[in-house]
Amino acid sequence: MSKVKIATLRPDSVFDRTKPPKSGKPKDVNFPDFFETVTDNGINVVVIEDRKFPLVSSRFIFKSGSYSDHLWGKKYEGLSSVTSELLEKGTAQRTATDIADEIDFLGATLSTGCDYDATYISTYSLRKHFDSVFEIAADVILNPAFMETELKRVKEQRLNSLLSMSDDGDYLSEKIFRAEVYKNSPYALQSEGTEESISNINSKLPAEFFSKFFRPDNLIIAMVGDISPEEALQKINSSLIFPVREKTVPAEIILPEKKTGCRVFLHNKKGAVQSSLKVGHIGIKRNNPDFVILNVLNTLLGGYFTSRINKNLREEKGYTYGSRSSFNCQRFSGDFSVSTEVKNEVTADTISEILKEIKMLRNKEVGKTELKNVKNYITGIFPLQLETPNAIAQKVLNLKLNNLPSDYYNKFINEINSVTPVQIIEAANKYLHPDDMIISVAGNVSEIKDSLKQFGETVVVNE
Amino acid sequence: MRKYSAAVKIKTDIPSVEFREFTLDNGLKIILSRTRDIPMVAVNTTFHVGSKDEDDDKTGMAHLLEHLMFEDSPNIPHGKFDEILNKNGGDSNAYTSWDSTGYYIALPSNKLETAFWLDSDRLTGFGITDESLRIQKDVIFEEKLLYVDNSPYGTVEEESSKRLFTECGYRNPVIGNMDHLMNVTLSDVRNFYEKYYSPDNAVISVVGDIDYNRTLKLIDKYYGGLIPGISLRKEFKNDNYPDSEIRAELKDNVHLAGKFIFYRLPEMGTKDYYSMSIINGILSDGESSRLFKELEYNNELVNEYDSNLYGMEKASIFAVSALVLKGKDPDTVEEKIDNVLEDIKNGNIAENEILKIKNRIETYFSAKKQSIISLSEKFSYLKTFYNNTDKINFEVLDYLSVSKNDIIETAGKYLDRNKRVVLNYKPN
Structure with missing residues (x-):
């Protein structure tokens, strides 16, 4: 039965609106060509020339981040992030204020930061200011001063940020989850540090981190936008001159220990009216050959709005504003998790539903239509990720960082389309472990604790 | 276009964007802009209604409608809007502000007609069911907990608005008062819909890999037959500025x-x-x-x-x-x-x-x-x-x-x- 109210439509324009329109011929999606080379001193250089807008961005990536904090021990976790924050806080010839004033006056941005695998320095500016911006970036990369006064400021700020972050339920559940999933591996360290470790860091340590890892053979540079490969190389060769140092010692791969059985970790959060929860276990490293299959599997399970988990928890039950699953893939290891925020009384039900969806994926082969729909979604929106030169650069840098082939994205759509229902169920059984879950919840412990004991051994971490 | 005196004459290198503009007989305003960087199209449909237009005892209606518009419409089966869109390689989202409600779809350009089919159906008649209303009330309740009650400093917006404004609709939070929300009936939703969801109260902007003539024809096919609404917009009465701190x-x-x-x-x-x-x-x-x-x-x-x-x-x-x-x-x-x-x-x-x-x-x-x-x-x-x-x-x-x-x-x-x-x- 059609429910069309004719009154809102002109009589002459009533046609069968229940029938989906036909689509036109699909267009090819091409990953843009890019230039790559390695300089004499070992810098990996990528250039993506795109002249549509008078903008240039540059990214400098040193392949060492919070993972490498382990070389100094748990006592100093957070060192990489403090080091990256200090980069723009003064060089041999510029104070922190000089750097900020110069960059801001050019209408540019300069930012520094790190994740577990790498330290990043990025700039963004109009073409007409790029020479000046590059010169400042080079200064920050080559000559950071790591001054005592600046370190003191950064530490004081960080200690307060740690307090402030602990007001957020998602932060707390993520923190516990990571510590358990990656137990005894460097990925378990807290990248932002702890009250204790931040207090321990003295000004010698950032300088040590810097001299160990800020070396040309550990560096990838991407220049993107209104710039040619020749111009980019000329800049690098003339303005980014590293002192001669030994080769960087590659990171040692230390994998987390395996644990079995479901375990529940609770963080009591004063006054919480919702539970922030994260349910999951160890996953895969980024260059695992099954990454593409798991991309499809994850999208189907909880990676987009009409995924099984979001449809179940939001659209059918109204338990949550949103839920998502993801494979967080890093260079040496990764994790799989489902995250959501729900009210206290449905916390246990929500976890049961999540486990049920994961089990179903392992026990029952996905239907051809459902799989086709998911693939269409992934490949359909893929070009949105190629819209800006910056987004393209990010993808290329990820390939380089994870030792993936340069033609990876040219094959991406075909690879997605070739995933079969058998591959999905095999991957589900290989990579999803509903009986060995870490269930991390930040919320009102007295209200939810009893209902969660059914899932396994339950620990309150801040009792 | 505003004129600038020589004293403040300004030059900028920013490349300009090309576009064309039309209005259908029923009042729907259309903007088309062709960019050819990727084979995709974005369709944004904005209705000139936001939380400031709501009745004082029924706040949160504009935002509730935003949620419900994805649930049911006369010719698209319940809950299938996003499913159809996703399987065609597209994605959607929406937002509500004090002044407007915007919906967008992004999808491969060869599927453009699908976007118009889905989007226009929201205007062909009222299709919302009680079941959808019940579930989306719960979803919004969780949204409020997430972003307001359970979020550090999450109440700043509502605590400031109600003091900066004392009479007009800007004093109410966009998400609305949860007591009002829980009491909303299907006929309240219908009234709000009929008042504001008409082509003369909307703008549709289509940007991306398009052909101007074909796109205009398609819009006319899907939206041209819609009958304009009767304007019953709530009169806006601005507040005085606070007279003391x-x-x-x-x-x-x-x-x-x-x-x-x-x-x-x-x-x-x-x-x-x-x-x-x-x-x-x-x-x-x-x-x-x-x-x-x-x-x-x-x-x-x-x-x-x-x-x-x-x-x-x-x-x-x-x-x-x-x-x-x-x-x-x-x-x-x-x-x-x-x-x-x-x-x-x-x-x-x-x-x-x-x-x-x-x-x-x-x-x-x-x-x-x-x-x-x-x-x-x-x-x-x-x-x-x-x-x-x-x-x-x-x-x-x-x-x-x-x-x-x-x-x-x-x-x-x-x-x-x-x-x-x-x-x-x-x-x-």
């Missing part, structure tokens, strides 16, 4: 004290609005900004600081916020902020400081033009609120032509301590 102490589950200061200004698009945007940049844009130096770097008083200008159709709000370092005094922070604002009012501003913000605005405007979704949203916004789409290429000049005198004038008129709201958040 309003202060409030609030408790929250937070570790750091929060200082939040609000001033009212004229609506977006006015000269004062653009002048204030430049002031906003001088105050908080980058680590060369005044607030960074005064509050964070030189005096080490705060962990975070910010300032924002929220432009609305009938008013603007300028907000300064700071999270105070443990052991530091929030009153000292307020004093420093006041000193910074006094300096601006007194004209202690270097020309270079103004130029700096203009340089940043130029970069920002260039970058924004790279995304089809954000361009389509911007077109709908300019048409809805200014009825002036040329601003897509020329609005940057409204910012670049602000002079030091404009800044002093606007600051003097509106950064008045006797007309502001100050919220002090204290740890529980």
